[in-house]
Amino acid sequence: MMEELLEKSIKLAKKYHEGQFDKGGSPYIGHPLRVMECVETIEEKVLAVLHDVLEDCDVSRGQLIKEDIPEDLVAKLEILCKGKNEDYFDYIDRIKADKSTINVKLSDLKDNMNLDRLKEVTEKDRKRVEKYKKAESILLTYILVN
Secondary structure: OHHHHHHHHHHHHHHHOOOOEOOOOOEOOHHHHHHHHOOOOHHHHHHHHHOOHHHHOOOOHHHHHHOOOOHHHHHHHHHOOOOOOOOHHHHHHHHOOOHHHHHHHHHHHHHHOOHHHOOOOOHHHHHHHHHHHHHHHHHHHHHHHO
C-alpha cells in the first residue's frame, strides 16, 4: 500500500514539476528525488518527493487529496510549506511539529546547501547557505534535546 503511494507520489511530482528548472538550470524534479533518497521511511519519502508541490506548483490541498494522497500526509506537506509572508525561522519552528517533517526538511536543507550544482556561486547563494546552516542547526539541536 505505502509502496504504491510512493510510486504515485513520484509520478505526481514529475507531472507537477514538469517544465521547472533549478538554480543550476537542471530539471527541478532532481531536487525532490534527491531529498527523497536521503530519508528512510516510506512516509518520509512521499513527503520528500512532494515537499515543494504545494509551495511551488499551482496545486491545492484538495487536488492532492483527490489524487489519493492521505489527508494526514497533506497536512504534513502544508507544514513543510513556508507561507509567503512568514518569517523563515518561524517556519523552521513549525517544522518541529513532527519527526517526519524534521527529517524531510533536514534532507531538503542538505540538498539546497550543495552549491556544486550551480554554474556560478554568488554572494546571494552564500548568504542563503548560511541561513540554511542556521536552520539545520536549529532542527538538529531540537532533535538532540527532545
